[in-house]
Amino acid sequence: xxxxxxxxxxxxxxxxxxxxxxxxxxxxxxxxxxxxxxxxxxxxxxxxxxxxxxxxxxxxxxxxxxxxxxxxxxxxxxxxxxxxxxxxxxxxxxxxxxxxxxxxxxxxxxxxxxxxxxxxxxxxxxxxxxxxxxxxxxxxxxxxxxxxxxxxxxxxxxxxxxxxxxxxxxxxxxxxxxxxxxxxxxxxxxxxxxxxxxxxxxxxxxxxxxxxxxxxxxxxxxxxxxxxxxxxxxxxxxxxxxxxxxxxxxxxxxxxxxxxxxxxxxxxxxxxxxxxxxxxxxxxxxxxxxxxxxxxxxxxxxxxxxxxxxxxxxxxxxxxxxxxxxxxxxxxxxxxxxxxxxxxxxxxxxxxxxxxxxxxxxxxxxxxxxxxxxxxxxxxxxx
Numbered sequence: 001x002x003x004x005x006x007x008x009x010x011x012x013x014x015x016x017x018x019x020x021x022x023x024x025x026x027x028x029x030x031x032x033x034x035x036x037x038x039x040x041x042x043x044x045x046x047x048x049x050x051x052x053x054x055x056x057x058x059x060x061x062x063x064x065x066x067x068x069x070x071x072x073x074x075x076x077x078x079x080x081x082x083x084x085x086x087x088x089x090x091x092x093x094x095x096x097x098x099x100x101x102x103x104x105x106x107x108x109x110x111x112x113x114x115x116x117x118x119x120x121x122x123x124x125x126x127x128x129x130x131x132x133x134x135x136x137x138x139x140x141x142x143x144x145x146x147x148x149x150x151x152x153x154x155x156x157x158x159x160x161x162x163x164x165x166x167x168x169x170x171x172x173x174x175x176x177x178x179x180x181x182x183x184x185x186x187x188x189x190x191x192x193x194x195x196x197x198x199x200x201x202x203x204x205x206x207x208x209x210x211x212x213x214x215x216x217x218x219x220x221x222x223x224x225x226x227x228x229x230x231x232x233x234x235x236x237x238x239x240x241x242x243x244x245x246x247x248x249x250x251x252x253x254x255x256x257x258x259x260x261x262x263x264x265x266x267x268x269x270x271x272x273x274x275x276x277x278x279x280x281x282x283x284x285x286x287x288x289x290x291x292x293x294x295x296x297x298x299x300x301x302x303x304x305x306x307x308x309x310x311x312x313x314x315x316x317x318x319x320x321x322x323x324x325x326x327x328x329x330x331x332x333x334x335x336x337x338x339x340x341x342x343x344x345x346x347x348x349x350x351x352x353x354x355x356x357x358x359x360x361x362x363x364x365x366x367x368x369x370x371x372x373x374x375x376x377x378x379x380x381x382x383x
Contacts, residue, residue, distance in 0.1 A: 044265040045174065048273045053098035056305050057091045060326040063317065078121045079316050080323070085112060085122040096125050098305065101161045102269065104128040105170035108144075109157040120316055123157050133158070133168050142168055159312055173268050187261060208239045270301025298330045328359070346372045 063074045083093040100107040108131040112122035132145045144156040160170030211219070219240070266274035276297050306325045313323040342359075345351040354368030 044262040047277050048266045048269040049102045053095050056098050057095040065321050100128045105162045105172040107159045206241050272297035272301050
């Protein structure tokens with residue numbers, strides 16, 4: 001069982017044979033990366049994946065028909081209310097969908113039901129490690145197996161990321177950067193062993209007189225026996241001297257190595273991710289640039305996943321309908337800037353008062369469905 005998929009993913013509607021174990025293991029500095037859950041030992045990877053998956057799963061999703069003045073909002077169909085049909089809702093399903101894409105490069109599910117037009121109304125997601133996909137050598141058509149059992153191609157639902165020509169399944173971003181992640185995990189283990197076991201002796205026990213190997217070994221054993229299990233001082237005889245060796249953490253370069261690999265692991269998932277998570281990348285996050293960092297995260301890292309999700313859901317809808325994810329929640333500014341933007345929208349008749357009030361979580365008013373009068377106070381950008 002994976003670390004990031006709970007037992008809820010074990011569906012009763014499909015057979016559940018045991019998951020086959022990998023036959024080969026890829027290692028970097030003795031760090032096992034046969035399953036990419038190993039990478040979750042790096043907090044940076046988990047934090048980046050959880051950040052993107054959570055944001056995509058929690059943003060509002062709207063369904064529209066038409067464009068321009070003829071565009072109108074529609075009630076979301078069943079597949080956008082509870083895609084799995086199990087009662088967990090849309091956010092839970094989208095989170096699973098994103099976690100599979102971000103950690104495996106693929107999301108697979110089985111279509112459990114369709115509407116009269118043939119559009120899926122229920123998609124039950126598989127654990128990505130249960131699915132094997134390949135192309136038939138004769139026909140070139142996709143072939144799918146789940147836990148070793150063949151699944152008809154028309155019942156298999158597949159989305160992929162990080163695609164490569166000629167390959168049916170997408171590639172995992174974690175696998176691409178396994179060397180970097182392996183270095184980070186190895187550095188963590190090295191640091192723990194350094195300060196627990198010691199990469200160098202913790203001290204020197206010396207004597208001014210020449211000692212035979214047997215005498216030195218006996219002296220060491222007696223000295224260690226005196227130290228174990230108590231905190232009492234050690235009394236040394238004539239000629240003996242003990243000197244502790246202190247190793248500063250910064251001298252081992254462990255902390256610097258950790259800082260570097262954590263930021264690099266987070267950057268796998270796009271620019272702006274390590275900065276939002278607080279990893280040092282040569283700059284600082286202050287109140288003045290928090291808004292810009294959020295916009296950078298949306299523009300350069302998150303928006304591609306939002307667009308991908310919009311297109312994925314659009315394919316599940318009847319022709320002419322499409323999905324838009326509301327990005328406004330990610331671009332919220334400070335109170336004064338937001339109110340100035342509202343004033344400009346009202347002044348130029350881009351919005352009506354009730355639309356602004358809805359954005360601010362306020363109840364509508366009777367007079368709020370009409371544009372404001374031209375006598376409203378003028379607000380200029382920069383004031």
